[in-house]
Amino acid sequence: MGAAAGGSAGDRSSSAGSNRGAHRGALDRSLPTARRGILYGGDWNPEQWGPEVWDEDIALMRRAQVNLVTVGVFSWALLEPAPGVHSWAWLDDVLDRLARAGIAADLATATASPPAWLSRAHPEMLPVTREGATLWPGARQHYCPSSPVYREAALTLVEALARRYGDHPALEMWHVGNEYGCHVAACYCDVSAARFRAWLADRYGDVAALNQAWGTAFWSQAYHSFDEILPPRLAPTLSNPTQVLDFARFSSDELLGCYLAERQVLESLTPTVPVTTNFMGLFRPVDYWRFAPHVDIVADDSYPDPADPLAYVRAAMVGDLMRSLGDGAPWMLMEQAPSAVNWRPRNARKPPGMMRSLSLQAVGRGADGICFFQWRAARAGAEKFHSAMVPHAGAASRTFEEVTALGEELGRLREVVGTSVDASVAILLDWSSWWALEQPSHPDSTLELRAILESWYEPLYRSHVPVDFVSPAGPLGRYRVLLAPNLYLVAAEHAKRLADFVATGGTLVVGPFSGIVDQDDHVPAGPYPAAFREVLGLEVEELAPLADGEVVALTGPLAGSAGSASGWQEVIHLRGAEVLARYATGPLVGMPAVTTRSWGTGQALYVGCGLDAPTLEAVLARAWQGAGVRPLAEAPGSVGVSRRGRFCFYVNTDAAPVEVELAGSPTLVTGGELEEAAGGRVVLRLPGHGAAVVDAGGGEQS
Ligand code: GAL
Numbered sequence: 173m174g175a176a177a178g179g180s181a182g183d184r185s186s187s188a189g190s191n192r193g194a195h196r197g198a199l200d201r202s203l204p205t206a207r208r209g210i211l212y213g214g215d216w217n218p219e220q221w222g223p224e225v226w227d228e229d230i231a232l233m234r235r236a237q238v239n240l241v242t243v244g245v246f247s248w249a250l251l252e253p254a255p256g257v258h259s260w261a262w263l264d265d266v267l268d269r270l271a272r273a274g275i276a277a278d279l280a281t282a283t284a285s286p287p288a289w290l291s292r293a294h295p296e297m298l299p300v301t302r303e304g305a306t307l308w309p310g311a312r313q314h315y316c317p318s319s320p321v322y323r324e325a326a327l328t329l330v331e332a333l334a335r336r337y338g339d340h341p342a343l344e345m346w347h348v349g350n351e352y353g354c355h356v357a358a359c360y361c362d363v364s365a366a367r368f369r370a371w372l373a374d375r376y377g378d379v380a381a382l383n384q385a386w387g388t389a390f391w392s393q394a395y396h397s398f399d400e401i402l403p404p405r406l407a408p409t410l411s412n413p414t415q416v417l418d419f420a421r422f423s424s425d426e427l428l429g430c431y432l433a434e435r436q437v438l439e440s441l442t443p444t445v446p447v448t449t450n451f452m453g454l455f456r457p458v459d460y461w462r463f464a465p466h467v468d469i470v471a472d473d474s475y476p477d478p479a480d481p482l483a484y485v486r487a488a489m490v491g492d493l494m495r496s497l498g499d500g501a502p503w504m505l506m507e508q509a510p511s512a513v514n515w516r517p518r519n520a521r522k523p524p525g526m527m528r529s530l531s532l533q534a535v536g537r538g539a540d541g542i543c544f545f546q547w548r549a550a551r552a553g554a555e556k557f558h559s560a561m562v563p564h565a566g567a568a569s570r571t572f573e574e575v576t577a578l579g580e581e582l583g584r585l586r587e588v589v590g591t592s593v594d595a596s597v598a599i600l601l602d603w604s605s606w607w608a609l610e611q612p613s614h615p616d617s618t619l620e621l622r623a624i625l626e627s628w629y630e631p632l633y634r635s636h637v638p639v640d641f642v643s644p645a646g647p648l649g650r651y652r653v654l655l656a657p658n659l660y661l662v663a664a665e666h667a668k669r670l671a672d673f674v675a676t677g678g679t680l681v682v683g684p685f686s687g688i689v690d691q692d693d694h695v696p697a698g699p700y701p702a703a704f705r706e707v708l709g710l711e712v713e714e715l716a717p718l719a720d721g722e723v724v725a726l727t728g729p730l731a732g733s734a735g736s737a738s739g740w741q742e743v744i745h746l747r748g749a750e751v752l753a754r755y756a757t758g759p760l761v762g763m764p765a766v767t768t769r770s771w772g773t774g775q776a777l778y779v780g781c782g783l784d785a786p787t788l789e790a791v792l793a794r795a796w797q798g799a800g801v802r803p804l805a806e807a808p809g810s811v812g813v814s815r816r817g818r819f820c821f822y823v824n825t826d827a828a829p830v831e832v833e834l835a836g837s838p839t840l841v842t843g844g845e846l847e848e849a850a851g852g853r854v855v856l857r858l859p860g861h862g863a864a865v866v867d868a869g870g871g872e873q874s
């Protein structure tokens with residue numbers, strides 16, 4: 173929620189979770205979940221079919237207990253065949269049918285794929301790549317986010333849609349655009365260049381301040397007027413890193429601007445209808461901390477690879493992020509594949525049970541809606557081999573049976589709606605830092621934030637410790653433990669908030685190559701890491717990545733005899749910190765690798781190398797255990813556990829069956845088998861890819 177959510181290290185005493193997402197409850201735009209329970213459905217593209225199929229669609233939707241469909245996402249060219257000429261008949265019919273069937277419409281504004289007539293008349297609205305290539309129509313998303321032509325045409329359509337359907341009984345939510353930035357995350361055209369210059373003038377005021385921030389004394393890059401500045405187009409060699417960083421900030425703002433322009437039209441014409449768009453998980457091009465305050469419910473599209481052994485862990489991490497983006501309020505899974513996708517080189521199907529378990533896992537991590545792309549498998553077009561709730565094989569299929577069973581099951585979970593998840597541990601995430609980190613010409617230019625985040629998240633998932641994400645500008649005081657797997661770039665005021673967090677009793681764990689540069693991507697004076705030197709109690713004299721394949725041994729209280737590091741090393745000098753692990757072999761033998769320091773009433777730990785997974789797990793366990801955080805369950809690491817109010821969710825991420833011993837006197841809500849074993853123990857049995865929801869009772873945290 174960025175700065176808007178406020179909060180400081182001083183508010184740690186307030187009971188965690190008590191008023192999370194509260195501002196969303198104050199909406200007069202009430203969400204369909206209030207009436208309908210868990211939302212269940214998918215993208216319905218009736219324009220690809222005729223009315224004969226619509227009858228069958230609606231009958232099958234009712235059978236599957238679908239209560240919401242997203243309609244018209246890619247229908248601009250059919251809704252507006254010529255400028256200002258509308259063809260509503262088919263959509264009138266479709267929405268009337270939905271209303272009669274009692275199914276809500278999440279009506280799309282249809283602006284993600286402009287009609288051919290628009291770019292024919294105004295080719296300057298087409299996007300241009302960094303290399304200077306124009307992206308032509310014939311696929312989708314062929315628009316420059318800065319184009320006034322595109323924005324005006326989009327708003328004209330949005331206004332016409334809102335006027336026509338604002339009072340339609342089926343309309344319960346607006347779906348603006350689609351996946352902002354999915355194919356075109358940034359545009360380098362002349363129109364975008366002019367908007368970039370205006371954005372820079374606004375940020376810096378005068379060109380001298382820009383020269384300072386961009387460090388343009390280097391390589392003769394000084395500008396004497398804003399008019400000289402371009403986007404970081406294809407250049408002979410490395411572009412100015414701050415120019416690249418600011419262009420990423422600008423491009424994210426431009427996509428948000430497209431969304432906000434549509435939202436404004438909808439808010440003024442249909443003030444009681446909630447508005448959202450679909451996010452794409454951990455998506456680098458768009459700063460979702462800035463975006464999320466402007467959606468009435470955070471919605472996400474999630475396509476884990478069924479063949480990936482970490483599919484559940486990765487999906488859970490993104491679910492936790494979505495909940496956090498909404499300040500803890502329920503979110504919705506707007507799109508997932510019922511089985512296979514079509515866009516990987518080879519597309520594994522979801523084995524029986526996996527679609528259900530991933531869905532229940534999302535609910536367990538805060539989702540109040542489970543939807544799919546798409547309702548009926550297409551016969552034509554680039555997505556005809558993408559799975560659908562009604563596959564090519566028809567309703568007499570495993571997929572549709574699983575879809576129907578899940579609809580029935582979610583219908584029984586109504587009481588879960590609106591409950592929250594409590595986490596005392598949060599992972600720090602900052603988009604500017606991400607944009608600055610993943611640039612060339614660094615000591616190690618292969619560092620990828622997503623992989624780093626996953627390597628820190630996985631041990632917490634397997635230890636059943638609930639985790640939120642938080643912006644360095646966000647409500648840090650809610651948490652006992654903050655993890656910064658990587659924060660390469662840290663603004664001075666954020667460094668201060670993190671130091672205050674530790675000083676007032678928090679535990680902070682910082683990963684390698686963090687606190688290195690300021691908000692302009694400049695290295696501050698003195699040894700690394702300027703932002704964290706004091707709180708960590710150390711100085712880094714040199715950054716010293718290891719060669720590919722080089723592994724060095726660790727020793728010390730944490731590492732035992734098996735610990736090792738690879739990829740990254742630093743020359744660390746202690747200035748108050750104590751050693752938790754040091755190098756036992758390699759070029760830095762004897763020097764500190766992992767440290768800890770008491771600071772104020774808190775603790776600050778530093779991981780100064782690329783730790784092997786068990787040692788990283790030990791560092792993290794030391795942090796959360798030391799802070800008094802208790803895991804949700806004593807369960808095998810292959811079981812994902814989460815809790816919403818009194819409901820506990822258990823997901824078997826493995827193909828083999830598993831048993832989990834439960835505490836207290838739980839009752840089964842759905843899935844699995846509960847059995848009383850010897851000694852009054854209660855055992856939950858889950859089949860491979862199985863999942864269960866258990867009512868832990870006890871009136872705890874609702
Ligand atoms: C999403 C998109 C959908 C569909 C889906 C296929 O990116 O929003 O329209 O293309 O992927 O997996």
Ligand code: ZN
Nearest residue numbers: 316359361364
């Ligand atoms: Zn452009």
